[in-house]
Amino acid sequence: QVQLVESGGGVVQSGRSLRLSCAASAFTFSIYGMHWVRQAPGKGLEWVAVIWYDGSNKYYADSVKGRFTISRDNSKSTLYLQMNSLRAEDTAVYYCASSSGRSITSPLGYWGQGTLVTVSS
Amino acid sequence: SYVLTQPPSVSVAPGKTARITCGGNNIGSKSVHWYQQKPGQAPVLVIYYDSDRPSGIPERFSGFNSENTATLTISRVEAGDEADYYCQVWHSSSDHLFGGGTKLTVL
Numbered sequence A: 001q002v003q004l005v006e007s008g009g010g011v012v013q014s015g016r017s018l019r020l021s022c023a024a025s026a027f028t029f030s031i032y033g034m035h036w037v038r039q040a041p042g043k044g045l046e047w048v049a050v051i052w053y054d055g056s057n058k059y060y061a062d063s064v065k066g067r068f069t070i071s072r073d074n075s076k077s078t079l080y081l082q083m084n085s086l087r088a089e090d091t092a093v094y095y096c097a098s099s100s101g102r103s104i105t106s107p108l109g110y111w112g113q114g115t116l117v118t119v120s121s
Numbered sequence B: 001s002y003v004l005t006q007p008p009s010v011s012v013a014p015g016k017t018a019r020i021t022c023g024g025n026n027i028g029s030k031s032v033h034w035y036q037q038k039p040g041q042a043p044v045l046v047i048y049y050d051s052d053r054p055s056g057i058p059e060r061f062s063g064f065n066s067e068n069t070a071t072l073t074i075s076r077v078e079a080g081d082e083a084d085y086y087c088q089v090w091h092s093s094s095d096h097l098f099g100g101g102t103k104l105t106v107l
Helices: none
Strands: A003-007 A010-013 A018-025 A034-039 A045-051 A058-060 A068-073 A078-083 A092-099 A108-111 A115-120 B009-012 B018-023 B032-037 B044-047 B061-066 B069-074 B083-092 B095-098 B102-106
Touching: A003 A092, A018 A034, A018 A092, A018 A115, A034 A068, A034 A078, A034 A108, A045 A068, A045 A078, A045 A092, A045 B083, A045 B095, A058 A068, A078 A092, A108 B044, B009 B018, B018 B102, B032 B061, B044 B061, B069 B083
Parallel strands: A010 A115, B009 B102
Antiparallel strands: A003 A018, A018 A078, A034 A045, A034 A092, A045 A058, A068 A078, A092 A108, A092 A115, B018 B069, B032 B044, B032 B083, B061 B069, B083 B095, B083 B102
């Protein structure tokens, strides 16, 4: 059973930093692209970032570009999201999700249960 | 930038057919994926590449994509289908877009 388990969420002051982790198990983490998707309270899904299976390419939503950094450690089957200069509007549940194929158009086949980030002013 | 438009809500009686649309400029040229999200849970993929169903998803779920509208159809709707549904496309490297979501209510 594929498992993605996020951690690292919590309450943080505006302007500070936080690093999220996503530990993967029961699938070949190193051959799939990985995404972060967030959901503000009561709102819809917002794609945040993607990293290629080998870490060679990374792309970000405009709303987080320059502030967030996605990375991965394939030896540990772990995905990361470094979030700097946090703003109130970054408050959300953050999900990690795996691509289900090797194509950039592949759907997000597996999702973690999410970790809540609350940015206080 | 590219925009995906979904109706905020759709209501349907049990046993009937629900149709949830996702509008976008020439969306028929893109691959559309659909996710179901129940309250307090993570999203689940229900349709991918316009019309394919992952294993474990009932045949009652189907999808179609043409021109400017993609449609998720749920036949013989059950109470357990009540959820939020999101369409998603890849538009460009920095645009893995989600629609705004549609809340399906089973009457």
